[in-house]
Amino acid sequence: MNERISNHHIEIWRGFLDAHALALGAVERDLAAAGMPPPSWYDVLWSLARAPDGRMRIHEVADAVLLSRSGLSRLLDRMESEGLITRAVCASDRRGAYAVITGEGKGALRKMWPVYERSVAEHFVPHLGEEAAALRTALARVAESARRADARFLAA
Numbered sequence: 001m002n003e004r005i006s007n008h009h010i011e012i013w014r015g016f017l018d019a020h021a022l023a024l025g026a027v028e029r030d031l032a033a034a035g036m037p038p039p040s041w042y043d044v045l046w047s048l049a050r051a052p053d054g055r056m057r058i059h060e061v062a063d064a065v066l067l068s069r070s071g072l073s074r075l076l077d078r079m080e081s082e083g084l085i086t087r088a089v090c091a092s093d094r095r096g097a098y099a100v101i102t103g104e105g106k107g108a109l110r111k112m113w114p115v116y117e118r119s120v121a122e123h124f125v126p127h128l129g130e131e132a133a134a135l136r137t138a139l140a141r142v143a144e145s146a147r148r149a150d151a152r153f154l155a156a
Contacts, residue, residue: 023123030119036112040065040075045084045109048101055088055100084108 005013027039047064048054056064062072076099079085084105090096101109128135 023120026123027116027119031112031115034115036115037108039116040067041079041084042109042112042116044072044075044079044099045101045105045112048085048099049106049109053100054106055098057090058087058097058099061099079105082108 024039031038031042043065044061047061048056051060058072058076059069061076062069065072067075076085076087080087082104083102086100086102088098088100090098
């Protein structure tokens, strides 16, 4: 596809990128001010807590938190050294591994949640206005398009 993008759409794209970076930075500052780990730790713990038996294959965690496999590996190393997760070998595929949330990880997630929630409530929610439903729909379509593109790329 070799279509030109309008300036209007480029401005929306830049606005999305700026809003994402700045809002995430605000959440990170709020967590740090409360003596807590960064949002990436919260995202891993939240994903694992929602997964069946509190475990996910490593590649599933990478997809859930949108990190490269190498970046996730370093993050999981740090989280494992803090006792928040463990790694378990996959019985059906000895080369595969699971990340598993620990009791300490669940406790850290519970401690982080009020700060995370307050930050999202301050820096994101009040600015959605009447367009919230439309924005959710549009972002879901963008995410689905990117997922399909990833699937095509990986299948090639």
